[in-house]
Amino acid sequence: MTMQKPAFEGLEDSDSSVRLRAAMAVGTAPDPRFIDKLIERCAIEPEFHVRDMLTWALTRHSPSMTVPEVLKELHSERGQARSQALHTLSKIGDRQAWPAITRALLSDADDEVARSAWRAAVVLVPEGEEPELAAVLSTQLGRGAREMQLSLSRALVALGEVIVPTLHAAMTDLDPRVRAHAIATERLLNDPDAAFEFAIEEAKRVVALGTTSKEE
Structure with a gap:
């Protein structure tokens, strides 16, 4: 208990380096009594690297104990609570x-x-x-700035060839941003090493010319 109490308190310390060490300590010596506290901190922790360590500490505990508690956070009104819970679920797998x-x-x-x-x-x-x-994710094509679009493209590409029919359907969308994003995503699927910046600019050119990758 001598180690546990400082670690528990350290998760709320004003110094981010102390919080980081505390999360590392909890993950190194998993204790179910810390699960709720780790999840609570995930929702409000301002530092990315500390949040990542909190998630790592949660993955060190039994999924049968962590997953049900993390799932509750998906209904939180706090965006960070939802996003970090989703990140944690992806890491637990x-x-x-x-x-x-x-x-x-x-x-x-x-x-x-x-x-x-x-x-x-x-x-x-x-x-x-x-x-x-893939069909659900395709409804988000064209959303946001480049970084947001790249995140969606990477998610779609991770699903593999099954996304091709969905992308081809999106290439006929009335919104030019959706069409361009779909074309760029298909090009990333065919060439994972391609730069997204180049792919999206090339896709915009194709859309402007009124052609798609299927016609080229």
């Missing part, structure tokens, strides 16, 4: 969490929540349900 990855989360108005949901979804999706997931 327990597919029993899949039903909780809803369409509402995949299209969450909070960009960080949506991005975390996309990453979690491609990790947790059961075999055979990838086309349905």
Whole structure:
């Protein structure tokens, strides 16, 4: 208990380096009594590297104990609580969490929540349900700035060739941003090493010319 009490208190210290060490200590010596505290801190921790350590500490505990508690955070009104919970679920990788990855989360108005949901979804999706997931993710094509679009493209590409019919359908969308994003995503699928910046600019050119990759 001499180690546990300082670690527990350290998670709330004003110094981020102390919080980081505390999270590391908890993960090094997992104790179920810390699970609630780790989840609580994930929702409010301002430093990315500390949040990542909190998630790592949670992955060190039994999924049967952590997953049910983390899932509760998906209903939080706090965006960070939802996004970090999704990130944690993706790292735990327990597919029993899949039903909780809803369409509402995949299209969450909070960009960080949506991005975390996309990453979690491609990790947790059961075999055979990838086309349905691709269809839901495709509703987000054209959303946000480059970094947001790249996150979605990476999630789609991670699903593999099953996304091709969905992308081709999106290439006929009335919104030029959707069409360009779909074309750029297909090019990343065909060439994973391609730079997204180049792919999206080239896709915009194609859209402006009124052609698609299927016609070229």
